[in-house]
Amino acid sequence: MGLQMLWLVLLASVAAVLIAAPGLRRTRPNAWWCFIGYPLTVVRIWASWRRLTGTTGLAVPRRPARALLGAVIVKGVALRPVPPRLGAPRLRQGGLEVTVRLHPGQVPDEFGQFALAFAHAWRMHAVRVVGDGRGFVRLVALAWDPLAAPHVPRGARPQLLRAVVGRREDGAVWAIDLHIAPHWLIVGATRSGKSTLIAALVKQLAPQPVALFGIDLKGGMELSLFEARLSALAPDRATARRLLLELMAEAESRMALCRSAGVRAVKDLPAKLRKVPIVIIVDEVAELFLMATRDDKTEVAEIATALLRIAQLGGALDVHLVIAGQRVGSDLGAGVTALRAQLAGRVCHRVTDPGTAEMALGDLSKEALEAAQRITLAEQGVAVTFGDDGQWTRARSIHVTPEEARRVALKHARLAPAWPGLLSVPTDADDEGVYL
Numbered sequence: 328m329g330l331q332m333l334w335l336v337l338l339a340s341v342a343a344v345l346i347a348a349p350g351l352r353r354t355r356p357n358a359w360w361c362f363i364g365y366p367l368t369v370v371r372i373w374a375s376w377r378r379l380t381g382t383t384g385l386a387v388p389r390r391p392a393r394a395l396l397g398a399v400i401v402k403g404v405a406l407r408p409v410p411p412r413l414g415a416p417r418l419r420q421g422g423l424e425v426t427v428r429l430h431p432g433q434v435p436d437e438f439g440q441f442a443l444a445f446a447h448a449w450r451m452h453a454v455r456v457v458g459d460g461r462g463f464v465r466l467v468a469l470a471w472d473p474l475a476a477p478h479v480p481r482g483a484r485p486q487l488l489r490a491v492v493g494r495r496e497d498g499a500v501w502a503i504d505l506h507i508a509p510h511w512l513i514v515g516a517t518r519s520g521k522s523t524l525i526a527a528l529v530k531q532l533a534p535q536p537v538a539l540f541g542i543d544l545k546g547g548m549e550l551s552l553f554e555a556r557l558s559a560l561a562p563d564r565a566t567a568r569r570l571l572l573e574l575m576a577e578a579e580s581r582m583a584l585c586r587s588a589g590v591r592a593v594k595d596l597p598a599k600l601r602k603v604p605i606v607i608i609v610d611e612v613a614e615l616f617l618m619a620t621r622d623d624k625t626e627v628a629e630i631a632t633a634l635l636r637i638a639q640l641g642g643a644l645d646v647h648l649v650i651a652g653q654r655v656g657s658d659l660g661a662g663v664t665a666l667r668a669q670l671a672g673r674v675c676h677r678v679t680d681p682g683t684a685e686m687a688l689g690d691l692s693k694e695a696l697e698a699a700q701r702i703t704l705a706e707q708g709v710a711v712t713f714g715d716d717g718q719w720t721r722a723r724s725i726h727v728t729p730e731e732a733r734r735v736a737l738k739h740a741r742l743a744p745a746w747p748g749l750l751s752v753p754t755d756a757d758d759e760g761v762y763l
């Protein structure tokens with residue numbers, strides 16, 4: 328009787344879990360994955376491994392395909408080929424990973440071509456093959472599309488000049504790290520998600536001791552959301568020219584300071600001489616380079632020189648550029664191509680003009696360029712970018728609304744260092760916020 332009761336309770340629990348599972352998956356996907364999805368997938372992986380590696384040819388026969396039988400050579404397909412040894416699947420947020428030991432003669436690429444077969448067999452959204460140790464591959468399986476609704480993980484420790492702006496396709500966070508790539512180029516057609524990405528970037532930089540400058544030649548429409556946190560905002564080309572010349576002078580004075588202190592970078596200066604990092608955000612770069620009259624030509628030349636000089640000097644001097652535009656082609660002039668070469672960080676959203684995608688990714692990876700050209704109209708915020716490992720990946724920024732951007736900027740307005748130049752200076756900057 329006791330045993331029967333136990334069976335009944337067990338069956339009732341299994342039935343309850345099966346009934347509740349779809350609802351739990353919708354409302355609490357992480358909990359569903361931990362308690363239901365992950366154990367089921369582990370069973371599926373173990374149950375399917377032998378067959379899966381057999382049909383894909385990844386299992387290798389222990390015996391050679393020919394053998395000597397008396398005086399006769401016998402050829403054939405060995406029975407029961409041995410699958411590569413599978414480690415224990417480890418739980419990750421929204422997925423799992425498992426290490427596989429390669430048979431002698433196997434390389435990670437052989438597994439890479441069957442990533443889709445693994446994903447189907449295990450009912451996963453995607454499986455990625457990472458060959459990060461000699462003799463092993465790591466299979467990283469994702470339970471759902473991490474780009475569907477990316478968010479910044481709670482409790483992530485903030486680091487100076489590093490902004491977690493979204494998620495990558497492999498489930499890892501997408502970070503714009505100005506220490507690793509000091510300058511960034513962000514391109515994309517209209518409504519592709521550039522401003523949202525900039526908003527995510529500013530949201531992360533706003534609480535940091537960083538001076539933010541905006542150049543927004545759409546009349547300040549986009550960057551004015553953050554005006555409270557900006558040390559200066561240039562809404563037209565004449566003001567942008569003045570600001571860039573001042574910031575170029577600042578970069579040059581930092582260079583002189585480093586030289587006199589005998590160091591190679593601002594970060595190596597003694598604490599009392601150290602300078603606040605500067606991030607200059609340019610929205611719609613094409614407007615800076617357009618020429619209609621002869622006077623424009625001089626202004627454009629000065630702007631192009633200042634941007635290039637800042638880009639060349641800036642990394643070690645903690646003066647960073649984040650340049651965004653819908654159309655960034657070589658037709659804008661030689662200055663743009665020279666500038667592109669200095670912008671190591673690249674982000675390419677959906678583009679309508681092949682020249683712009685080519686400008687952003689063409690010099691780095693043909694596959695990345697093709698992936699960017701496949702981004703559809705519906706995939707707002709999705710972009711192709713490069714990780715710290717130099718590999719390209721698809722990624723999507725978090726969705727920061729204009730109201731949220733304005734709120735964050737106001738909250739951290741006192742951190743905007745006063746800019747002593749010609750441009751608008753936030754009125755409520757107090758001593759605590761002045762770093763320059």
Ligand SMILES: Nc1ncnc2c1ncn2[C@@H]1O[C@H](COP(=O)(O)OP(=O)(O)OP(=O)(O)O)[C@@H](O)[C@H]1O
Binds near residue numbers: 519723
């Ligand atoms: N990461 C995202 N997640 C969800 N929706 C997004 C995301 N990024 C952008 N969008 C949607 O796409 C719309 C357009 O985005 P955004 O204004 O950033 O594009 P844009 O490239 O800056 O356009 P424009 O060049 O015309 O200013 C936004 O209003 C938002 O609804």
